[in-house]
Amino acid sequence: MTAIAEPVVSDRTAALAERLRSAVGVERVLTDRTQVRTYECDGLANFKVTPAIVVLAESRQHVVDTVRLCAEAGVPFVARGSGTGLSGGALPSADGVLLVLSRLRKLFPVDADNRQVTVEPGVINLWVTRDAAPHDLAYAPDPSSQLVCSIGGNVAENAGGAHCLKYGFTVNHVLGAEVVLPDGEVVHLGGRAPEHPGYDLLGAFIGSEGTLGVATELTLRLIRVPEAVQTMLVGYSSVEDAAGTVSDIIAAGILPAAVEMMDALAIEAAEAAVSCGYPAGAVAVLVIELDGPQVEVEAQFKQVEEIARARNAFETRIAADDAERALMWKGRKSAFAAVGRISPSYFVQDGVIPRTKLPEVLAEMKRMADEKGLRVANVFHAGDGNLHPLVLFDDAVEGQAHEAEELAGDILELCVTSGGSITGEHGVGSEKRMKMAKQFTPEDLDTMQLLRCAFDPDGIANPGKVFPTPRLCGERPGVRKGEHPVQAAGLGEVF
Amino acid sequence: MTAATDTRRPGGPDDAVGGVVPREVVQPDTIDQVAVVLRAAAADGRTVVPVGGRSKLTWARPPESCDLLLDLTGLDRVVEHVAGDLTVVAEAGVRLADLQEQVGRAGQLLALDPPEEGATLGGLVSANASGPRRLRYGTTRDLLIGITVVLADGTVAHAGGKVVKNVAGYDLGKLFTGAHGTLGVVASTTWRLHPVPPARRVVTLELPDAAAAGPLSVALARSTLTPSAVELIAGADGTARLVVLFESIAESVAGQAGAAVDLLGGGEESEDLPDDLGRHPGGADDVLLRLAYAPASLAAVLDALPTGTAVTAHAATGVSYAAVPAGQAVDALPRLRTALAPHDGSAVVLRAPDAVRDALDHWGPVGDSLDLMRRVKERFDPERRMSPGRFVGGL
Numbered sequence A: 001m002t003a004i005a006e007p008v009v010s011d012r013t014a015a016l017a018e019r020l021r022s023a024v025g026v027e028r029v030l031t032d033r034t035q036v037r038t039y040e041c042d043g044l045a046n047f048k049v050t051p052a053i054v055v056l057a058e059s060r061q062h063v064v065d066t067v068r069l070c071a072e073a074g075v076p077f078v079a080r081g082s083g084t085g086l087s088g089g090a091l092p093s094a095d096g097v098l099l100v101l102s103r104l105r106k107l108f109p110v111d112a113d114n115r116q117v118t119v120e121p122g123v124i125n126l127w128v129t130r131d132a133a134p135h136d137l138a139y140a141p142d143p144s145s146q147l148v149c150s151i152g153g154n155v156a157e158n159a160g161g162a163h164c165l166k167y168g169f170t171v172n173h174v175l176g177a178e179v180v181l182p183d184g185e186v187v188h189l190g191g192r193a194p195e196h197p198g199y200d201l202l203g204a205f206i207g208s209e210g211t212l213g214v215a216t217e218l219t220l221r222l223i224r225v226p227e228a229v230q231t232m233l234v235g236y237s238s239v240e241d242a243a244g245t246v247s248d249i250i251a252a253g254i255l256p257a258a259v260e261m262m263d264a265l266a267i268e269a270a271e272a273a274v275s276c277g278y279p280a281g282a283v284a285v286l287v288i289e290l291d292g293p294q295v296e297v298e299a300q301f302k303q304v305e306e307i308a309r310a311r312n313a314f315e316t317r318i319a320a321d322d323a324e325r326a327l328m329w330k331g332r333k334s335a336f337a338a339v340g341r342i343s344p345s346y347f348v349q350d351g352v353i354p355r356t357k358l359p360e361v362l363a364e365m366k367r368m369a370d371e372k373g374l375r376v377a378n379v380f381h382a383g384d385g386n387l388h389p390l391v392l393f394d395d396a397v398e399g400q401a402h403e404a405e406e407l408a409g410d411i412l413e414l415c416v417t418s419g420g421s422i423t424g425e426h427g428v429g430s431e432k433r434m435k436m437a438k439q440f441t442p443e444d445l446d447t448m449q450l451l452r453c454a455f456d457p458d459g460i461a462n463p464g465k466v467f468p469t470p471r472l473c474g475e476r477p478g479v480r481k482g483e484h485p486v487q488a489a490g491l492g493e494v495f
Numbered sequence B: 001m002t003a004a005t006d007t008r009r010p011g012g013p014d015d016a017v018g019g020v021v022p023r024e025v026v027q028p029d030t031i032d033q034v035a036v037v038l039r040a041a042a043a044d045g046r047t048v049v050p051v052g053g054r055s056k057l058t059w060a061r062p063p064e065s066c067d068l069l070l071d072l073t074g075l076d077r078v079v080e081h082v083a084g085d086l087t088v089v090a091e092a093g094v095r096l097a098d099l100q101e102q103v104g105r106a107g108q109l110l111a112l113d114p115p116e117e118g119a120t121l122g123g124l125v126s127a128n129a130s131g132p133r134r135l136r137y138g139t140t141r142d143l144l145i146g147i148t149v150v151l152a153d154g155t156v157a158h159a160g161g162k163v164v165k166n167v168a169g170y171d172l173g174k175l176f177t178g179a180h181g182t183l184g185v186v187a188s189t190t191w192r193l194h195p196v197p198p199a200r201r202v203v204t205l206e207l208p209d210a211a212a213a214g215p216l217s218v219a220l221a222r223s224t225l226t227p228s229a230v231e232l233i234a235g236a237d238g239t240a241r242l243v244v245l246f247e248s249i250a251e252s253v254a255g256q257a258g259a260a261v262d263l264l265g266g267g268e269e270s271e272d273l274p275d276d277l278g279r280h281p282g283g284a285d286d287v288l289l290r291l292a293y294a295p296a297s298l299a300a301v302l303d304a305l306p307t308g309t310a311v312t313a314h315a316a317t318g319v320s321y322a323a324v325p326a327g328q329a330v331d332a333l334p335r336l337r338t339a340l341a342p343h344d345g346s347a348v349v350l351r352a353p354d355a356v357r358d359a360l361d362h363w364g365p366v367g368d369s370l371d372l373m374r375r376v377k378e379r380f381d382p383e384r385r386m387s388p389g390r391f392v393g394g395l
Helices: A011-024 A033-039 A060-073 A125-135 A151-157 A201-205 A239-251 A264-274 A294-310 A322-333 A335-341 A355-372 A400-417 A433-439 A442-455 B031-044 B096-104 B121-127 B172-176 B210-222 B250-264 B295-303 B326-343 B370-380
Strands: A003-005 A047-049 A053-056 A077-080 A097-100 A116-119 A174-180 A186-190 A214-221 A228-236 A258-263 A284-292 A315-318 A345-348 A375-381 A386-393 B024-026 B048-051 B068-071 B078-082 B087-091 B144-150 B156-160 B185-192 B199-207 B229-234 B240-248 B268-270 B286-292 B310-314 B319-325 B346-351
Touching: A011 A053, A011 A060, A033 A053, A033 A097, A060 A077, A060 A097, A060 A174, A060 A214, A077 A151, A116 A125, A125 A151, A151 A214, A174 A201, A186 A201, A201 B172, A201 B370, A228 A239, A228 A294, A228 A322, A239 A258, A239 A284, A239 A294, A239 A355, A258 A264, A258 A322, A264 A284, A264 A322, A264 A335, A264 A375, A284 A294, A284 A322, A294 A315, A294 B250, A322 A335, A335 A345, A335 A375, A335 A386, A345 A400, A355 A375, A355 A386, A355 A400, A386 A400, A400 A433, A433 A442, A442 B156, A442 B172, A442 B370, B031 B048, B031 B068, B031 B144, B031 B156, B031 B185, B048 B121, B048 B185, B078 B096, B087 B096, B087 B121, B096 B121, B121 B172, B121 B185, B144 B172, B156 B172, B199 B210, B199 B250, B210 B229, B210 B240, B210 B250, B210 B295, B240 B250, B250 B268, B286 B326, B295 B310, B295 B319, B295 B326, B319 B326, B326 B346
Parallel strands: A003 A047, A053 A097, A077 A097, B024 B068, B048 B068
Antiparallel strands: A116 A214, A174 A186, A174 A214, A228 A284, A228 A315, A258 A284, A258 A375, A345 A386, A375 A386, B078 B087, B087 B185, B144 B156, B144 B185, B199 B240, B199 B268, B229 B240, B229 B310, B286 B319, B286 B346, B310 B319
16 A cells, blocks of 8 residues: 655644744744655655654754644654654654654763663664774664664664564663653653663653654663674575574574574575675575674584584585675675565565464465465564565556555464564554554553553654554543544544 | 352451551452452452562552452463473463473573562562573563553453564553552563573672672673673671672583683682572561662662661672661661662662661652653553552552
8 A cells, every 4th residue: 555645734733833943943844845745754665644844853952842832732743763664653644743853863972881871862773883882882783774773763663683582672772761751741761770660661662653752862771792703604495494493593592693584585686686695596594693702602603503404504604704794694684675676666574473483484475475476585583583574566567566565464464373473673653553453452452552641641642653543542541432533434544 | 250259258467468458358260350350349449459479568568558459379370381482471370480390391491580489470570570690681571572461440451472572562561560560460471481501600709898899790791701690799797799600501601700710800610509699688677678770880889888788789780689777777768869869779678677667768769750650550540449559659
């Protein structure tokens, strides 16, 4: 589906734009159609909504002023970082404000003894590790977009990455957040110390996809750079053998830093795009990385080689240096974009399955794709069962986009029925909110809404995301109402 | 009527929570029964305090009222352990020790090691209990991947799932972690497991004083060593030792223990865990505090404690337990909180003798998010019937 909505310029938004100009400065408030159109989508480019107003915030005060004025006017706002999200989480509201945070990009000095650093939300993920490196420290979450994605966006989506198998997700690496609530109030959740008394609202905030407020400062935990890192690339003649290797590694009690898998079509695409030199004729490859103390990595690396051989690996390459390691990763990290070389269009999906179900789910996916006459390339974080099927299609062929979208949706449902999830790291956003009802009961979703209502009773922070049906919070806490008349009449949706 | 209502009995002194004797005790066997009990309590407007192994009842303030003590030890099923996925689903009343025994047969463990004996999973989630290995594995918030809760009105809700990687929906597991039963009842939990490390080596270094642990733990944390735990165990008599635990394959623990001895400038190597590893300090006459602070400020925190205080510190993580003699605690606690403030610190009372308990500010300052916490409480428990008054700010 391609959704396009035009901005709704009303008296209300026009008046708000004036108030915003006097609060944050004329040059930071955009309403010109050609200018605001730049922000009509994030990384999920087939969903487009042009916002009525764009605010380019440069300070916490700009964020507070913008959010407070939106709250007073009852106008929705959507926070946006680098706009690399893949679920339409930063899709604007047509009648609302898009609050751009990418100019809030200050990094405070690294606190090496406490292994932490405080940054503003527009800071790019990779900059954190760059600043930490002189202290032999690093920021663990490493989404493939880390060259361009922002920490604020990572926090909103609870971003993962290849190395979260061992190190966990963004939520495991954020110690504190300064948050502007949807009424403009500023609160501090967590901090530089662990175990703050009270509810873990920081844990609930991270991954809430911009629906609970806007972070203006984040304190991140840094990890010590490991003594040794070893990476190997293994080629297989069957997907089953590759998947079996992953299971055997885990069963042997080894926790790799990363285990990534690509199938034949993904390999073909990566070769075409970046000439990464993956084993010729491989039906599947694994990129396996171990890190830790030297002796431990060496011993376990040998063990992994033996496991791979026992699973009929036909070629095993070990990265001799950082350059070779970088090439192995280049193929993997560029895979999404690379698929563009072998197909006019594609949908990226982000489902999760229990790791042990990998062979049967892959077989079923192939059957489903064959039935529709479509091709699916698979790139995934095999260690934690996070699949990224890329459904290839040609939008010049009538009806194929629709077929592909249907297949992508069916694949997600397959993930859920296999005991998994509709998203491992990309978030629900606009794209998958209807699928939430496949994974959760109405009671589950209502209970999550209680949290939303505590933070945002008027529902103005990133509305229309995450949940299948917007719900009103009610005057009295705890009272849950049914469908709102506006919504029932089909008027309450963005598209 | 249901089995749950059949088990109702009057509360007695043994059921008291912080000195408050419940009018009635009920022990349901299933999640559905918990929902039935809570719906009935909602209809009658009764207050409810959920308990599990009752090993941490003093950690929160006494409830303002307890019409019904909800004993969850009947929810004792390990529902699903998938060894190949390193995950387990277990009900809230399962004792941690029993779960460890079961998953241990597959060479796996739930990487939480709080010292309280008899603790159940629901209790350790609700109290956010942890132990020495939090340095390596984190705490409940890092290991809990799914949760089933029953709200005050009897609604049964799930969040998270059975896979480690999952960002669909709000993470209510984190919200209920450490909430001390004030938002609802934790009924079932799903966890990420880890393999049991095959080998262990312990390095023990006698210290001239407790404060010496400060710079040493910073040095360890900044090294490439990967200890499971770095523990300071300091007695009320001034003796102190640092215990560094390595758990991995044999080659690794041997090499790392040797490197740790070099880095620390001494220490004895052993394969045996000390008996007092992870135990909280002091006895019934002391006020037991949990201190949390930016990790590198350990020495400053120790310096702020009254003399004669025994301390166990998870030294590289910013969490310590201190046993302050009861006679000094009432004066010492506000001073200690002032001293901790520059380190973003907090001091929470976990246990206090009856004589001084009411004179202590149990939770201390909460910061600028207390109003937001109050709004969360109002949404989940608008009638304020779940463990009322146990939590921060009288929630």
